[in-house]
Amino acid sequence: MSTPIDLLITRGVVLTLDPQRRIFADGAVAVQDGRILAVGQHADLEAQYAPRRTIDARGGVVQPGFIDCHVHLSQHLGRGTIPDLWPESREHEQWLPYWTQITQEEARSSALLACMEMVRNGTTCFCDNGGRFAGELNAEVIEEVGLRGILSEVCWDQPPHPSVAVGDTEACLRRLERLARAFPKRPEARVWAAVSMAGMGMCSDRLLVEGKALADELSAFMDMHQSFGPEDVARYREHANGKSAVAHLAGLDVLGPNLQLVHMVHTFPDEIPLLATSGTSVVHCPAASARMGMGVSRTGRVSELMRAGVNLALGSDSGNYSDFFDVGRQLYLTAVLHREARGEQPCISAEQVLEMATRNGARALGVEQWTGSLEPGKQADLVIHDYGRPEWRPGLDPVTSLVYSAQSTGVDTVIVSGRIILEDGRFPHLDEERLYYQIDQTARALHGRMGWIPQHRWPVL
Numbered sequence: 001m002s003t004p005i006d007l008l009i010t011r012g013v014v015l016t017l018d019p020q021r022r023i024f025a026d027g028a029v030a031v032q033d034g035r036i037l038a039v040g041q042h043a044d045l046e047a048q049y050a051p052r053r054t055i056d057a058r059g060g061v062v063q064p065g066f067i068d069c070h071v072h073l074s075q076h077l078g079r080g081t082i083p084d085l086w087p088e089s090r091e092h093e094q095w096l097p098y099w100t101q102i103t104q105e106e107a108r109s110s111a112l113l114a115c116m117e118m119v120r121n122g123t124t125c126f127c128d129n130g131g132r133f134a135g136e137l138n139a140e141v142i143e144e145v146g147l148r149g150i151l152s153e154v155c156w157d158q159p160p161h162p163s164v165a166v167g168d169t170e171a172c173l174r175r176l177e178r179l180a181r182a183f184p185k186r187p188e189a190r191v192w193a194a195v196s197m198a199g200m201g202m203c204s205d206r207l208l209v210e211g212k213a214l215a216d217e218l219s220a221f222m223d224m225h226q227s228f229g230p231e232d233v234a235r236y237r238e239h240a241n242g243k244s245a246v247a248h249l250a251g252l253d254v255l256g257p258n259l260q261l262v263h264m265v266h267t268f269p270d271e272i273p274l275l276a277t278s279g280t281s282v283v284h285c286p287a288a289s290a291r292m293g294m295g296v297s298r299t300g301r302v303s304e305l306m307r308a309g310v311n312l313a314l315g316s317d318s319g320n321y322s323d324f325f326d327v328g329r330q331l332y333l334t335a336v337l338h339r340e341a342r343g344e345q346p347c348i349s350a351e352q353v354l355e356m357a358t359r360n361g362a363r364a365l366g367v368e369q370w371t372g373s374l375e376p377g378k379q380a381d382l383v384i385h386d387y388g389r390p391e392w393r394p395g396l397d398p399v400t401s402l403v404y405s406a407q408s409t410g411v412d413t414v415i416v417s418g419r420i421i422l423e424d425g426r427f428p429h430l431d432e433e434r435l436y437y438q439i440d441q442t443a444r445a446l447h448g449r450m451g452w453i454p455q456h457r458w459p460v461l
């Protein structure tokens with residue numbers, strides 16, 4: 001007698017990313033009440049269960065959804081406004097007017113666009129470093145799109161840019177606490193809050209220490225940018241009497257498994273053991289560094305961090321750095337960038353980058369018990385790729401195909417907590433054409449008020 005269940009995904013190449021990293025070449029995943037009930041051979045599960053719905057993966061790879069550990073939902077309407085010949089030092093010329101002009105409704109459009117892009121590219125869980133407006137607004141958008149998302153409201157209490165900052169240390173802490181208490185982390189929650197700091201010398205030691213204490217108290221985590229450019233590193237050394245950033249953070253006692261440092265483009269050898277022994281996660285954003293020529297492949301020491309056992313995850317960052325929210329492209333860059341820069345073979349393998357994009361991301365966000373792999377008891381957060389595409393053939397090794405040749409446009413189905421939020425490459429519950437039109441109109445109105453004029457290098461007729 002077969003057991004009735006909600007959903008059975010059959011005939012897929014199932015990459016479990018479980019502790020043994022098992023791959024079922026003709027596999028299946030059984031889903032009940034939003035959770036994974038079983039993963040195994042297609043023939044075994046089909047004999048065992050009577051599903052109310054079946055999805056035939058038709059030989060496509062079935063994987064745990066990607067986890068994007070660092071994005072800025074609020075900056076997507078500004079995508080495409082920084083010429084690629086600008087140095088990073090001029091970025092504030094774009095984002096300061098953007099942040100002072102953007103309205104709540106425009107920020108909502110930006111978040112919607114960002115969330116839709118993540119789903120379309122196979123992401124099921126992400127962490128937003130926070131934006132200008134109330135996190136409640138982003139919570140609504142995350143629910144509407146159907147993702148699993150961690151929201152926040154980014155804080156800093158030191159110069160520069162006081163015109164768009166939250167305010168003093170007290171104001172920052174009140175804001176962070178309000179949000180963390182409004183959106184607590186719970187096993188079934190799809191939206192909850194983190195404690196986000198701008199980092200990079202823009203936060204006082206008191207804000208970092210008390211923010212981390214808040215994260216500890218509420219079983220949340222704290223995320224912050226760190227060591228992106230050489231100026232950040234120099235400013236930190238001055239602030240910390242010559243110590244490196246990580247050594248200074250260790251002195252403040254804020255390192256730990258519930259801290260994630262984003263970027264670490266400039267990493268020094270003495271920082272690596274501090275990160276490894278404390279369990280602090282590093283979120284690698286290769287496109288954000290490469291787009292601006294910041295140097296992560298030269299100074300990021302990513303392979304050394306990996307060898308030392310530091311938990312490394314991946315992030316897309318923002319609309320004007322990487323320009324895309326696509327973990328599949330981030331993991332390809334991670335696999336090839338460091339190998340090319342170092343001339344080392346092997347350097348970072350396809351299997352390792354896939355771990356960064358799934359299991360490690362879940363660990364960095366403190367949710368490895370719920371998501372990040374396809375195992376019984378975990379949330380059914382998964383992606384099915386379309387095998388009916390040339391880039392997947394001849395399909396001799398699913399991991400190398402996924403990392404090196406697959407394209408995110410081949411993502412066919414995305415499921416979060418057992419709910420199908422992308423099907424045949426379309427959003428079944430969203431009117432895409434209408435939303436894209438509205439997003440274009442909203443962005444044009446915003447940039448019109450900013451007085452921004454496109455700087456085309458070729459004639460646009």
Ligand SMILES: [Zn+2]
Binds near residue numbers: 129
């Ligand atoms: Zn960022």
